[in-house]
Amino acid sequence: MKIFVALTCVLLITPLTIYAQQNPSLHERVVAGFTELDKTISLYLAQRPNDGVAIAIVDGNQIIWEKIYGCVDGTGTPPVDANTMFGIQSMSKSFTAVAVLMAVQDGLVDLDTPINEYLPDFRVHSLYDENPEELITLRLLLTHRAGFTFEAPFGSQYDDRYDFKKHIESISDTWLRYPVGYRLFYSNVGIDLAGYVIQSQSGMPFERYVKEKVLGPIGMDSSSLDMTVIEARENRAKGHSDGGEILPLRIPMIPAGGVYSSLHDMARYLRFHINRGVVDGRTILRSDLVDEMHAIQFARPGQRAGYCLALNREPVSNTYVLYHAGAGYGFCSDMFMYPELGLGVVIMCNSMSNQLCGDQQSRGYVDGFIRAQNGETPIDPAGTEAMTELSPDDPRVQAILGHYGDPRVGTVDLKRIGDIISIRFSTDEVYEERFYDDSGEMVAMVGEFSEVRFLPPFSDKRGSLFRIDRRRGGGVWWKVWDFNHAFGEPPGPDKPEWSKYLGEYEVLRYGVPSPYTAIISVENGYLYFKDGKCSEHEPGLFFLYDGEALDFRSDPPTFGGIDLYKKQ
Numbered sequence: 001m002k003i004f005v006a007l008t009c010v011l012l013i014t015p016l017t018i019y020a021q022q023n024p025s026l027h028e029r030v031v032a033g034f035t036e037l038d039k040t041i042s043l044y045l046a047q048r049p050n051d052g053v054a055i056a057i058v059d060g061n062q063i064i065w066e067k068i069y070g071c072v073d074g075t076g077t078p079p080v081d082a083n084t085m086f087g088i089q090s091m092s093k094s095f096t097a098v099a100v101l102m103a104v105q106d107g108l109v110d111l112d113t114p115i116n117e118y119l120p121d122f123r124v125h126s127l128y129d130e131n132p133e134e135l136i137t138l139r140l141l142l143t144h145r146a147g148f149t150f151e152a153p154f155g156s157q158y159d160d161r162y163d164f165k166k167h168i169e170s171i172s173d174t175w176l177r178y179p180v181g182y183r184l185f186y187s188n189v190g191i192d193l194a195g196y197v198i199q200s201q202s203g204m205p206f207e208r209y210v211k212e213k214v215l216g217p218i219g220m221d222s223s224s225l226d227m228t229v230i231e232a233r234e235n236r237a238k239g240h241s242d243g244g245e246i247l248p249l250r251i252p253m254i255p256a257g258g259v260y261s262s263l264h265d266m267a268r269y270l271r272f273h274i275n276r277g278v279v280d281g282r283t284i285l286r287s288d289l290v291d292e293m294h295a296i297q298f299a300r301p302g303q304r305a306g307y308c309l310a311l312n313r314e315p316v317s318n319t320y321v322l323y324h325a326g327a328g329y330g331f332c333s334d335m336f337m338y339p340e341l342g343l344g345v346v347i348m349c350n351s352m353s354n355q356l357c358g359d360q361q362s363r364g365y366v367d368g369f370i371r372a373q374n375g376e377t378p379i380d381p382a383g384t385e386a387m388t389e390l391s392p393d394d395p396r397v398q399a400i401l402g403h404y405g406d407p408r409v410g411t412v413d414l415k416r417i418g419d420i421i422s423i424r425f426s427t428d429e430v431y432e433e434r435f436y437d438d439s440g441e442m443v444a445m446v447g448e449f450s451e452v453r454f455l456p457p458f459s460d461k462r463g464s465l466f467r468i469d470r471r472r473g474g475g476v477w478w479k480v481w482d483f484n485h486a487f488g489e490p491p492g493p494d495k496p497e498w499s500k501y502l503g504e505y506e507v508l509r510y511g512v513p514s515p516y517t518a519i520i521s522v523e524n525g526y527l528y529f530k531d532g533k534c535s536e537h538e539p540g541l542f543f544l545y546d547g548e549a550l551d552f553r554s555d556p557p558t559f560g561g562i563d564l565y566k567k568q
Contacts, residue, residue, distance in 0.1 A: 027343060030369050031057060031065040037365075038067055041356065045069050050240045051351045052080040054263040060274045060342040063267050072350070073238040083222045085236040085260040086348040088333045089326030092225075092259035093191045094293075095214060095269075097142050097310035099198055099206075099255075101289045102213040108201045111139040111292075118197045123172050124148075127543065128179035128459050135180040141194040142309045143297045147176035148189040149548060153561035155252030157328065158509050162227070164206070167252035168196045174561045177547030179458050181298075183466075183480060184307055188256035191310070195255025206254060217284045218272050220265035225258045227251075236260070237350035239330015247330045248510065257328060263348065270337050270344035273322065294322055294339070302380065304473025315473040316367045317374040325358055332357035338370065380470040382445060387436035392421050396442060397435050400454050404465055404481035406531040406545075412452075412465065412481050423452065482546040485526075485533045492525030497539070501527065501552055505564040517567070518559070520550075529559065 034057060045051055052070035056063050071077040072084060103109045109118065116122065116133040126132045132147065140146040154170035155161050171189055178185060199206040207225035215223050224230050227250045239247050251258060261269070268279070273294075277285035296306035296313055305314040311322045316338070323336035330350060334357045337344035345366060347356050355361060371377065390397050401421070404412040411426040414433075421433045423444060433444045442454040449471050455463035462483035507516045518530050527534040527542055529550055534542040540552040548560045556563045 026341065026369065026373050027057075027059055027064060029373075030343065030366055033365070033369060034065055034067070041067075041069065044355070048351065048354065050074040051349055051354055052084070052086075052237050053347070053349045053354065053356060054080055054082070054084065054086065055347050055356070056263050056267045056345070058267045058270050058274070058344045058346075060271060063264070066263060066267075068263065070350075072236065074240070078235070080237060081235070082264045083235055083262045085222060085224075085230065085233050085262055086333065086350060087237075087239060087257075087326075087329055087331040088259050088261050088266070088348060089257045089328045089331055091324050091326040091333050091335055092255065092257050093142075093310040094324055095210060095225075095259050096191050096195050096198075096255040097293055098214050098285065099210050100138055100142060100194055101285055101293060101309070103198050103201060105286055105289055109138060109197065111142075112137050115141070115193070115197055118201055122193075125173075125175040125549075126179075127537065127547075128176065128182075132176055132180050138194055138197060139297065139309075140181060141190040141197075143307055144184045144186050144190055145181050145298065146187070146190045146193075147178040147180050147182060147185070147547075148187040148193075149174050149177055149560045150185075150187050150189065151253075151561060152189050152192070153558065153563075156562055157253075158507055158514070158562055160248035160250070160510050162248075162250040162252050164196075164252045164254055168192060170561070175543070175547075175549040182458060183455060183464055185480075188253050191256040192253055207258070210259075215265075217282075218265075218279050219268050220261060222262035223265045224260055225254050227258070230260045233260075237331075237348075240351045241330050242351075242353050249329075251329065257326065261348075263346070266335065266346040266348070267344075270335060270346060273337055274339050274342055274344055276339070304380070315377050317371045317377055319370070319374070321363065321367065323363055327352055327358060334358065334362055336363045336366070338366075341370070377471065377473070379449060380473060382451065382470070383438075384436055384445065387438045387443065390435040390437055390442075392416060392419055392435075394435070396437070397421065400442060400462065400465070402462070402486040403484045406484060408530065408532075409481065411484075415487060484531075484545040485524075489524070494522055494525040495536075498522060498527055501557075504567045505557075505559075506567055507562060507564060513565075518564070 045053060052072055054068045055066065057065040068080050068082065071079050100109065104111060114134050115136050122133050124132055129135055136146045151157060152167055152170045153173055155167035171193060195206045198209055202209045210225055230236065231249055241247060272279050272284065276287045277283055277290040293309040293311065296303055296308055299306055311324055313320055313322050319338055319340045321336050321338050326333040330352055332352050332354055333348045335346045345362060347362055349357055401414045401416060413424045415422050422430060423433050423446065424430045431446050436443050444452045446452055449469060451468050452465050453468060454465050457463045464480050464482050466480040502520055505518050505520065506513050508514065521528050529544055532544040532546065534544050534550055536542050542550040544550060551558045556565055558564060
């Protein structure tokens with residue numbers, strides 16, 4: 001049930017050309033749209049009696065609309081109110097970025113200083129950089145470009161061990177998936193490490209630092225990262241999963257996902273961003289540092305969509321939106337704001353599968369009002385006239401042919417058929433390609449509005465490819481694929497000692513087998529994890545095509561630092 005479809009007719013509004021702060025009708029129309037949508041939401045939530053939901057729309061000064069639904073822990077429990085605490089999960093990452101910038105403002109840290117200056121004993125394994133800790137910076141951590149895997153072995157989403165220091169220490173047992181700075185790969189580990197740097201430099205627990213430097217000054221009195229405080233809070237929503245599993249409250253991924261907050265507190269947080277660090281007339285964070293947080297980091301020329309400091313940014317009409325979502329441990333959440341329009345929306349829910357969150361549902365709804373009033377978002381030109389077209393016989397074109405990705409993330413196949421290079425996505429999109437050299441970077445045009453670009457090779461690996469949608473101003477950061485294998489490549493060594501690794505494996509989640517399983521097999525003489533080709537670095541230690549470590553040297557073996565158990 002796509003609940004936002006019901007009101008698409010509301011978007012047929014006469015376009016205007018001035019911003020909403022000069023024309024309050026945009027705010028009024030967004031409020032009217034959500035007021036009308038309330039009927040659809042109520043019908044949807046009637047089918048989900050365990051879900052509690054809180055929604056607010058703000059301008060730069062106040063809440064201009066709010067609605068609260070359901071109970072804190074299902075039928076028969078107290079109703080949700082504006083001060084009920086919800087776990088906001090990965091939206092917490094933006095609070096960590098604000099905390100880092102507060103430390104920058106106070107002179108405790110610098111965004112571009114290597115973290116070994118702050119954590120001289122920290123180490124991490126890498127195939128690519130001899131001393132990666134001398135290259136990793138807070139800026140790279142906050143933008144998911146340090147090369148880390150997704151989770152740390154201690155205190156991951158598969159166990160409930162709660163010890164922040166041990167969680168951070170276990171990062172040293174992981175392997176970087178990419179060279180430092182090579183590409184963006186979303187990682188809880190990097191954000192947690194950034195929080196630990198602040199804890200080390202400030203001399204106080206990270207949750208206390210955030211309380212004193214961020215939550216307190218903004219006036220977020222019903223928010224906390226302290227699990228003891230959160231656990232004792234009576235007015236707290238309980239997280240629910242569709243599978244009915246018992247979910248832990250205490251998680252060590254505090255900087256990456258540990259914030260609990262209320263509707264009214266999150267409304268204040270959105271206004272803090274909209275007003276560029278000013279709260280109730282007081283400057284909490286310098287405007288230049290807020291601007292830095294809101295700016296796309298490591299942007300390509302002309303890029304208008306991308307990842308900032310723990311926030312996403314995309315163009316909408318003649319302005320832009322900043323957003324982040326969160327999901328996990330029985331909660332989902334969304335926040336998005338349009339600083340130039342003085343408008344923001346936050347949605348919190350104590351269920352991981354509520355359709356109000358994620359899938360761009362609510363944000364796309366508001367974007368539609370803005371485009372209807374201010375005009376469509378400009379589309380970036382392809383710019384091929386300034387590029388050099390490459391022949392299918394060009395060695396650079398031949399070097400990128402093959403299979404990228406695997407079914408977990410989608411696949412891309414680049415094949416030569418006669419004089420034609422075709423590109424096929426796992427979405428069944430197929431295109432005949434023309435390749436270009438754009439100032440040394442390979443690019444292929446895909447359809448009317450998209451293109452595929454190729455990152456340079458590194459170590460002994462072919463480079464990643466990423467897809468750009470020019471309608472969204474320069475790309476979507478998560479649409480990146482890594483090279484898996486070439487078509488028709490010669491067989492691998494198929495070593496006899498690999499036979500003991502083959503079979504089906506499962507992962508335990510809080511001590512109970514999870515739905516996640518993986519088959520390890522040999523295909524064309526190479527070890528494969530699911531559909532991912534592996535290379536052996538040393539006996540028992542393999543790396544998937546995407547840089548993830550598969551380690552049989554321990555008992556049990558691990559994948560990305562997470563224990564694997566062979567099914568009998």
